[in-house]
Amino acid sequence: MARMAKPEDIDAICGALPQVEFGFSWGDRPTYKVPQGPKGRGFVLYRAPHQTAIDPDTGQPYADLLVIVVADAHVKAALVEDPSVPFFTIPHFDGYNAVLVQESRLGEMDRDHLEEILLEAWAARAPKRLVREFFAAR
Template sequence: MSVDDRPATPEDVEALCLGLPEVELGVSWGDRPTFKVPRGAKGKGFVLYRRPHKTAIDPATGQEYDDLLVIRTATEAEKLALVAQGPFFTVPHFDGYNAVLVQESRLGEITLAELREVIEDAWRAVAPKRLVRELDG
């Protein structure tokens, strides 16, 4: 098994995000840790650690999810495609917003390569065009 074929882990999220050009870990939504591009005041979030909230309830337990990531998507179609394949999902609170949710505890249901693609696509959705060109060589 290659490294890319191994199950993804929560620790991979930070490494993958920070491995992209001009990314910093900042805050958004008040105080939520958020990976942003580019660095500085103009940075836009593409992966956010979401606090438990009544808008995202585990249907099996009735409890608020306590380990959610919000990951941007470029389009509604991309969002729906990710939701169709799981473990990504959405909630009504995110209707009209191009992003998916995933529990950190379920990242092992996808490979490192799949997580890398989702995170890179999220980065591309908000990164300045010059940085996208730089990444593409």
């Protein structure tokens, strides 16, 4: 039986990928970046509560949003339109290849699926040679 995802799986999965660094982007936002160092590009970002993403049930900004990079608009559409996973988007992210998910809803999907999505996010931002070497070794 598949194990459902948990918020702590984000760190375990991202931290196990090659050349990943946990740092900050957009000023003070915790972000997983690849590769390590000044050329690192974010692929998972903990988004600050903002008026562009309001919980329809409470009318308040979401407090636990993750932004996860995706490979392209087709992948984004597939995740957002799939009712079996808790991903969504907002107008603020129109034209940007990323999806949003509340940490509190990660348990609605299995860990293996989350790992696949995070691996694809990493691959979308990692140097191409690193991606080739990683997949060749698997």
